[in-house]
Amino acid sequence: MTFRLINLIFYIFVFVFVSPTESQTNKSESLNPHKFCFLLPNISRRIINLYFDKKQNLIQSEFANYKITNLKGGVFVTLSKSGKTRACWGFIQPQNKNLIQDTIQATLGAVTKEYRYEPIKKSEIADLKVQVTIINSIRPIQSLTGQNALKSGLFLRAGNKSAVVLPGEALDAKYQLIMCQQKAGLKSGEKYQLYTLKAQIFKEKAIDSTI
Numbered sequence: 001m002t003f004r005l006i007n008l009i010f011y012i013f014v015f016v017f018v019s020p021t022e023s024q025t026n027k028s029e030s031l032n033p034h035k036f037c038f039l040l041p042n043i044s045r046r047i048i049n050l051y052f053d054k055k056q057n058l059i060q061s062e063f064a065n066y067k068i069t070n071l072k073g074g075v076f077v078t079l080s081k082s083g084k085t086r087a088c089w090g091f092i093q094p095q096n097k098n099l100i101q102d103t104i105q106a107t108l109g110a111v112t113k114e115y116r117y118e119p120i121k122k123s124e125i126a127d128l129k130v131q132v133t134i135i136n137s138i139r140p141i142q143s144l145t146g147q148n149a150l151k152s153g154l155f156l157r158a159g160n161k162s163a164v165v166l167p168g169e170a171l172d173a174k175y176q177l178i179m180c181q182q183k184a185g186l187k188s189g190e191k192y193q194l195y196t197l198k199a200q201i202f203k204e205k206a207i208d209s210t211i
Contacts, residue, residue, distance in 0.1 A: 036066075036099075037071070037099070037132075037134060037200065037202055038202055038205070040099065040103050040132040040134075040202050041130040041131060041132045041202050041203055041204035041205070042130075042204055042205065043063065043100070043103060044077050044103055044106075044107045044130045044132055044204075045130050045204060046062070047059055047103070047104055047107045047108065048079075048107060048111060048125055048128075048130075049125070050062070051107075051108065051111055051112075052122040052125060059104060060104070063100045063104070066098075066100050071098075071099060072094040072098065072099065072102075073094060073099070073102075073134045073135050073136050074090065074091050074092040074093050074094060074102075074134070074135030074138075074197075075090050075091065075094075075099065075102040075103055075105075075106045075132065075133070075134060075135070076088060076089065076090030076091075076106060076132070076133040076135070076164075076166055077089055077090055077103065077106040077107045077109070077110045077130065077131070077132055077133075078110070078130075078131040078132075078133065078166070079110055079111075079120065079128045079129070079130060079131075080128065080129045080131070081124065081127050081128055081129070082127070085117070086117055086120060086124075086128060087110040087111065087114040087117055087120060088110060088114065088166075089106050089107075089109030089110035089113055089114055090102075090106040090109070090110075090133070090164075091106070092135050092138055092155055092164060092197065093135070093138070099134070103132060106132075129203070129204060130203075130204040131201060131202065131203050131204070132201075132202045133153075133166050133167070133199050133200070133201050133202075134199060134200045134202070135153070135197050135198070135199050136198045136199060136200060137197070137198040138155065138195050138196075138197055139195060139196050139198075140193060140194070140195050141194050141195065141196050142194075144173040144174065144176075144177060144194075147173035147176070147196055148173070149165075149167070149168075149169075149170045149171060149172050149173050149175070149176040150167060150168055150171070151167055152167055152196050152197055152198060152199070153165060153166045153167050153169075153196070153197030153199050154170075154173070154176045154177065154180055154194065154195070154196060154197065155180075155194070155195040155196075155197055156177070156180035156181065156183075156184055156186075156192050156193070156194055156195075157192060157193050157195070158184060158186055158190055158191060158192035158193070161184040161185060161186065161192075162184055163179075163180040163181075163182075163183030163184035164180070164183075164197070165179045165180050165183070166197075166199065166201075167197075167199050167201060168201070177194070180194075
């Protein structure tokens, strides 16, 4: 089964079984936001496909009826290929009215604004893996004591400089700090404030190609 057909099957599934009906859109409980988070990577994939198919004008309208206003948080979209990061973009605090809008913004940022890597090409999007990280809380810390780099992210701020390392991007807290310092471009001896980030990671669910 081709990748395009697999995506079409997912598209039908989302809009038939997950999208709220006309009678549901007036109910705040029409979607369970916690369950819906598991679909965010697949939604990000759909946004990527629309972008590269030059149908950016359809992105907002496709997801306009989703109601997940009960859950907010910072959002990062990470695109990887062969186990290596190809792009990552996002923000530690909500930028829009709900997670859908923040996922749209973060996804488009990963595709169009990521300057650390070569621009993503349409020919490689089938090989990309999509991950959406939702930042639930931000708490200042005075040291790395108790910081688990595999479960918590790290945010560093030094004046107008800042950097984020998401959970799992570093194997331990010390390397997490080194990565933050390098990303922020800190000079030796420059003072900074650290914050631990509690986050949830959602990875794209594979669709059974035997369907």
